[in-house]
Amino acid sequence: MPPQLKTLIPLFILFILAFLIARHFLVPDSFGKEGHYRFESVEDNKEMPMFYAGNEACAECHDKAAEMEYDMHADLTCETCHGPGMAHYENPDNKLIMPRDRSFCGLCHASNNTRKYKLAQVDLEEHNPGMKCVECHNPHLPWEIAE
Amino acid sequence: MQEHFQYLYEMLTQVQGYIYPNEIDLQWGLLIVLYPYITGLVAGAFILASLERVFNVKVLKPTYELALLTALAFLLVATMPLISHLGHPERFYEIMITPHADSAMAIFGFVYLWYLMVVLLLEIWFDYRREIVIWSRQEKGLKKWLYKILTLGVTDLSPRTLRWDEKIGYFVTVVGIPSAFLLHGYVGFIFGSVKANPWWSTVLMPVIFLFSAMVSGIALVLVIYMGVSYLRRKKIDMKALDTIAKYLFYILILDFTLEGLDQVHRIYEAEESFEILSLLVHGPLFLTFFIFQIFLGTIIPLVSLGILQLYKPGEMARRTIYFISSILVLFGIFFMRWNVVIGGQLFSKSFYGFTDYKIRLAGSEGLLWSMVWIILPFLILAFLLWLLPPWKKAEAKSI
Numbered sequence: 001m002p003p004q005l006k007t008l009i010p011l012f013i014l015f016i017l018a019f020l021i022a023r024h025f026l027v028p029d030s031f032g033k034e035g036h037y038r039f040e041s042v043e044d045n046k047e048m049p050m051f052y053a054g055n056e057a058c059a060e061c062h063d064k065a066a067e068m069e070y071d072m073h074a075d076l077t078c079e080t081c082h083g084p085g086m087a088h089y090e091n092p093d094n095k096l097i098m099p100r101d102r103s104f105c106g107l108c109h110a111s112n113n114t115r116k117y118k119l120a121q122v123d124l125e126e127h128n129p130g131m132k133c134v135e136c137h138n139p140h141l142p143w144e145i146a147e
Numbered sequence: 148m149q150e151h152f153q154y155l156y157e158m159l160t161q162v163q164g165y166i167y168p169n170e171i172d173l174q175w176g177l178l179i180v181l182y183p184y185i186t187g188l189v190a191g192a193f194i195l196a197s198l199e200r201v202f203n204v205k206v207l208k209p210t211y212e213l214a215l216l217t218a219l220a221f222l223l224v225a226t227m228p229l230i231s232h233l234g235h236p237e238r239f240y241e242i243m244i245t246p247h248a249d250s251a252m253a254i255f256g257f258v259y260l261w262y263l264m265v266v267l268l269l270e271i272w273f274d275y276r277r278e279i280v281i282w283s284r285q286e287k288g289l290k291k292w293l294y295k296i297l298t299l300g301v302t303d304l305s306p307r308t309l310r311w312d313e314k315i316g317y318f319v320t321v322v323g324i325p326s327a328f329l330l331h332g333y334v335g336f337i338f339g340s341v342k343a344n345p346w347w348s349t350v351l352m353p354v355i356f357l358f359s360a361m362v363s364g365i366a367l368v369l370v371i372y373m374g375v376s377y378l379r380r381k382k383i384d385m386k387a388l389d390t391i392a393k394y395l396f397y398i399l400i401l402d403f404t405l406e407g408l409d410q411v412h413r414i415y416e417a418e419e420s421f422e423i424l425s426l427l428v429h430g431p432l433f434l435t436f437f438i439f440q441i442f443l444g445t446i447i448p449l450v451s452l453g454i455l456q457l458y459k460p461g462e463m464a465r466r467t468i469y470f471i472s473s474i475l476v477l478f479g480i481f482f483m484r485w486n487v488v489i490g491g492q493l494f495s496k497s498f499y500g501f502t503d504y505k506i507r508l509a510g511s512e513g514l515l516w517s518m519v520w521i522i523l524p525f526l527i528l529a530f531l532l533w534l535l536p537p538w539k540k541a542e543a544k545s546i
Contacts, residue, residue, distance in 0.1 A: 002311035003303050004273070011299065015264070023244040036247050107159055114165035114499040 051084035058085065061092070064140055071141040072120075081139065105133045164500025173492045173504050176512045178228040181520055183334045183356065184484045185225045190331035190357070191364010192218040193267065193323065195391070200320045209384045210391065212537030213375065214368045215271050220528035222263055227520050231511055251337050262330045266323040272297075273316035275535055278543040280304055293534065331360040338487060345420035346427070346491040351409045358402035363480035365395045366473035373470055375532070385462055392469050396452040399476065403445050406483075423498040431501060432490050435482045444479010448472040 030039035058078045059065040068074050079085050081104075083097040099105075102124060111121045128136065138144040158171050196214035199207040230239045243260075246253035272279075280302050283294035301308075332353040339352025369391050376383045413421065428436050451468050459465065494501055507513040 002315065003308055004276070004301050004311055004315060007299050007301050008269075012264075019243075026240065026244050031245060036245070103160065112164065114497075 050086050052079050053086045053089040054079075057089045068140050071143055073140060073142055100132055100134050102133055105137075105139075158503065161503035161505075162500060163502075164495070165497055166495035166500040166502055167497060170492070170495050170502050173489065173502070175488055175492060176232075176504070177506055177514065177517045178232040178512060178520070180481070180484045180488045181228040181517055182225070183331075183338075183488070184363070184481055185221050185228065185520070185524070186334050187331055187356065187360030187480065187484070188364050188367050189218045189222045189225055190327045190360040191362065191366075192221070192368050193327045193364070194361050195365050195368050195394070197320050197324050197327070198394070200317065201324065204390065206384075206386045206390045209387045210368055210372050212274065212535070212540065213372055213532075214364075215267070215274065216531045216535065216537070217368055217371055217528055218364075219267050219271060220524045220531055222259075222267060223527055224520055224524045226259060227523070228517070231516055231520070236511075251333075251340060255333055255337065258330055258333050262326050266319060266326045270316060270319045270323060271535070272299075273312045273319060275540070276301065276312050277304060277309055278535075278540050281543045290534075328357060332357050338491070341491075343496060344491050345418065346424060346494070347487065349409055349412075351405060351412075355402070355405050355409060358398060358405055359480050359483055361398045362395065362402050363477055365391060365398065366476040366480075369395065369469060369473045370477070371528070373466065379538070381538075383466065385465070388466070388469060392452055392455065392465075392472075395473070395476070396449070396456060399445065399449055399452070403449065420498055423494045427490060427494050427501070431493050431503070432486055436486050436490070439482040440479050440486055443475055444482060445476075448476050448479070 028038045028040065031037070033039040055065050055077050065078070068076075081097075081099050085096055087094040088096050106124050108119060109121055111123050115121075133139075136146050138146070155171065162171060192214045195207070196211050196218065198204050199211045199214075226239075230236050233239060242253050243256045246256065248254075276298070279294050279297045281304075283291060283298055283302075286294060335353035335356025338347045338356075339349055341347045369388070372388070372391075373383060413424065451472050455465060455468060489504055492502075493504065509515055
């Protein structure tokens with residue numbers, strides 16, 4: 001056998017062995033318990049900080065939720081517009097987003113041919129330009145129009 | 148986290164038409180553009196080196212070792228963009244120790260390892276073994292020890308053993324060519340097999356990736372060869388340069404034809420995704436696709452290299468044209484990867500809208516990190532050229 005192979009073959013075997021030994025120690029204990037993942041990661045994920053609190057949480061202090069049920073925005077959650085509210089839920093001193101810009105309502109309502117029949121649309125250039133939407137529409141009860 | 152929401156709201160205003168919620172933010176950014184780019188350079192440089200050895204193209208001799216070392220320098224960095232793209236880069240090894248057999252990406256780890264350990268390192272080692280042994284006897288200090296380790300204890304320089312170097316090295320190269328095809332074809336496969344994405348999902352993808360890899364790798368070796376000769380103030384071997392440029396030209400034709408075939412096929416089939424893809428290339432990708440990739444990166448090099456096949460001006464003019472064409476090719480192939488990776492994520496899978504991509508400067512996905520991964524291979528190459536200078540191989544005489 002050529003002397004090169006006499007060295008290389010044992011080296012490669014050594015490399016593969018080292019890999020297998022490292023693998024033995026590196027594979028997490030709970031790996032494969034319930035599938036191709038580390039089962040304990042479920043616990044780790046539970047400990048991640050939460051950012052959204054959900055509508056029920058807001059309802060503990062604000063009666064807006066109950067109120068909203070009677071109008072077209074009933075299906076939206078508070079946090080769609082006000083942003084993640086967990087910090088506010090824990091301490092109301094943490095302010096939330098107050099989205100009063102026309103462009104904000106436009107994210108969903110600006111004319112857009114791709115969703116013509118799914119959502120009421122207005123042309124932002126033509127629908128009462130120069131005024132904020134919330135000056136007329138109550139964002140929680142959009143058909144309650146201010147005079 | 149707060150900035151993340153800020154970013155999200157900002158991105159929302161960049162969206163056009165209708166897109167699904169998870170399509171706002173591109174998951175694969177600049178780093179993932181670099182990944183096929185760098186692996187492509189590796190495969191291309193290696194294939195150029197193999198030409199010399201397997202097909203016995205003697206004029207390419209001056210660039211043989213240079214091409215191998217270039218391939219190694221870039222291969223060592225090839226996975227870095229992927230690793231720095233991970234949310235937890237420190238867990239990168241998990242893809243190797245708990246690979247999922249269904250995952251194309253997980254298997255890539257082994258394809259990569261095979262190519263690195265069994266092909267490239269071995270080929271370089273067999274090619275340099277004689278010189279490494281001689282240098283380990285002649286040099287002093289740190290270098291001596293580096294060489295001693297590199298010999299792996301095989302210091303036999305008898306003609307019989309040297310013949311084995313030659314034979315096994317040849318064998319490794321022969322195995323290496325399909326391996327290089329596998330390495331980069333595989334990267335193309337990773338994209339081509341995403342059946343949900345009409346911009347990616349084509350069986351031609353691995354082939355196109357392979358040919359564009361050869362083009363970019365050959366251009367890179369050409370540029371590096373010219374650069375190294377310039378820095379060493381050595382005369383460039385024009386025969387070798389002309390030959391490399393000839394290969395560059397021919398493979399560029401093949402690459403362009405294949406990509407054209409892919410597009411013609413797409414246009415003629417005009418599946419339901421066609422409208423959005425046509426909007427894509429005429430809109431968000433116009434600059435990078437038509438101008439950068441096709442015009443600057445393909446047409447101009449094709450025409451200028453093509454003219455040189457018929458009419459040979461003086462050396463200086465040829466060198467300048469080769470250099471500029473290669474740089475343009477490298478630039479064009481980068482944007483080819485860009486158009487694949489970024490382009491494939493810009494349009495919504497609903498086929499009704501587009502999102503946008505803005506490169507950020509800092510951060511793990513940002514421009515600065517990407518620059519690091521582009522510059523690092525050149526530093527590694529400089530080190531390899533210091534350790535294993537191809538130009539000193541001929542002078543190495545045993546004592």
